[in-house]
Amino acid sequence: MLDIKWIRENAAALDDALAKRRAEPLSQSLIALDERRRAILLSLQDMQSRRNAASKEIGAAMAQKNSELAEKLKAEVADLKDTMPAVEEESRRIEAELSDVLSRIPNVPLDDVPVGADEAANVVTRIVGAKPTWNHKPLEHFEIGEALGLLDFEGAARIAGSRFTIVKGQLARLERALGQFMLDLHTQEHGYVEIQPPLLVRDEAMYGTGQLPKFADDLFRTTDERWLIPTAEVPLTNMVREQILEGEKLPLRFTALTPCFRSEAGSAGRDTRGMLRQHQFNKVELVSITDADTSIDEHERMTACAEEVLKRLGLHYRVMTLSTGDMGFGARKTYDLEVWLPGQDTYREISSCSVCGDFQARRMNARYRTKEEKGTKFVHTLNGSGVAIGRALIAVIENYLNEDGSVTVPDVLVPYMGGQRRIEKAA
Incomplete structure (x- = not known):
């Protein structure tokens, strides 16, 4: 606000x-x-x-x-x-x-954010790695997963309707391995504190991070008038709501691996095949709480932490600076990480890292004070995906596809897979 x-x-x-x-x-x-x-x-x-x-x-x-x-x-x-x-x-x-x-008024963009109406005005900031080259034909993740007998979209539809997926066997373990790898990386090397937050939150928490009142149609609400979280950004950021923090203890850095729930009300007809856009998905979230002077530098740091996930997975990606017309409601500046998907022959977003200034803090009444200054200031908040696990699974499946239809396990995930190096058709 x-x-x-x-x-x-x-x-x-x-x-x-x-x-x-x-x-x-x-x-x-x-x-x-x-x-x-x-x-x-x-x-x-x-x-x-x-x-x-x-x-x-x-x-x-x-x-x-x-x-x-x-x-x-x-x-x-x-x-x-x-x-x-x-x-x-x-x-x-x-x-x-x-x-x-x-x-209902969006945040004020930083001066260096590109001005434009939509994603067409986004700017490529950097490109990392190279597109894979093969002798065999690239396939989309749902073609690969169904051929392996490890992705079941029809079964999920019978249980829950569209935009749900049943992930089985070795692919389910690979998805779990991705999440554990990301948590270990962010907690052991990047200094984030792991949190297991509530998945249901009150109106005040959704309001605090800007989902309410503007985006109620994109959310799921329970019968007792709580909300299923669309991202762990909501509970993690609200951990400091209605508090006055000691400035000397900032920044605070939190991470969580949670399910996320989105109605996708505004995406009818988009990405209807496969598991790219789901009502329920898993994501590792990164949240930072900083003072007013260090939030810009923290934004670069957070983005680098998310990038490290893709680098260690050996995935080709690019970093985009979003334009004013494509940027989220609460953001002052946003970097999107877009991973290369050979099956789609295009880049798709896998992480979005935003600096929000004091926009969310005003809504949460989250402040800090220092020993050198009188009074209090609003904290600055940042959030980012570190990264979306379902989309990381898609990227691994498509980029590590072998000619025989099997999928090679990236080296960094082998320890999390019990030494398994290849995913093959279910017996």
């Missing part, structure tokens, strides 16, 4: 940021609403002050046996008591309206 004080002082900057995000200017309407809110608050304060003063004057008038003045003052106090509830209600209404509008 943006600071209304900042908006008042930087109206043109807000409208320019919204224009970059293909949104209408809002500064003048927001400032007008805020002025109305402030005027009502001032009026309410004046009424409260006058009521208190008049109450004291009644006592003085009665002490002086000036009954006429005392009755007049009593009538004034009674009138104020009758009037104030309506003013208080109007104050709450305006406050709620302003909060609702602010909660």
Whole structure:
């Protein structure tokens, strides 16, 4: 959430940021609403002050046996008591309206983010590795997995409907191996603390990271009005909500391997075959909580941590800087890692790493203080995939396909596979 004080002082900057995000200017309407809110608050304060003063004057008038003045003052106090509830209600209404509008405004992009309407304006930042070359024909992951007898889409549909997959046997173990490898890498070498967070969260947690109210249709809600997490970013980031942290202990770095649940409401007809876009998938998430001065450097570090996963798996990928029109709601800048999928003959996103500034912290009321400075500041938050496990499984299957239809296990995963080096057709 943006600071209304900042908006008042930087109206043109807000409208320019919204224009970059293909949104209408809002500064003048927001400032007008805020002025109305402030005027009502001032009026309410004046009424409260006058009521208190008049109450004291009644006592003085009665002490002086000036009954006429005392009755007049009593009538004034009674009138104020009758009037104030309506003013208080109007104050709450305006406050709620302003909060609702602010909660739906996207974050302000950093100056170096490319400006554009959509993904066509994304910029290739770097390319790592080379595309594999084979004598045999590349296949898509669902063709490979079904031929091996280890991916079952029809069975999953009978149980749960579309956009679910049953992963079997050696491929199920490979998926588990990918997750364990990523957790070990991030905790043992990158300094992240492993967390096992709740998979169900309250409205406040979804609001804190920006999923609510704008993106409710993309989420799954339970009958007891909790939400299934769309990503572990939600519980991990909210671990610092409503807290004041010691600045000297920052950054905090968390990682978690969890299932994620998304309704994919806006993706009808996209990636309907295979397991690229699912209602349920596993992902290793990275979250950092930093101070205001180090979040940009932390963004580069986090992206490098995610890249290391792909490097050790021997996968070709590229890093994209997302344009203002393709960037997420809460992000100030985002890098996408796009892995090469030979079967599709294209790059597909496998990780997205974003720096959010204090945007989420304002929604969570998460602050920090230092010994050198008075007062508190909002923390800065970052999140990234380290990486999406299902998509990593897809990438391994397609990039390590052999001519006989088997799949070679990447060297880094062999210890997690009990020494197994090849995945072959199920007996």
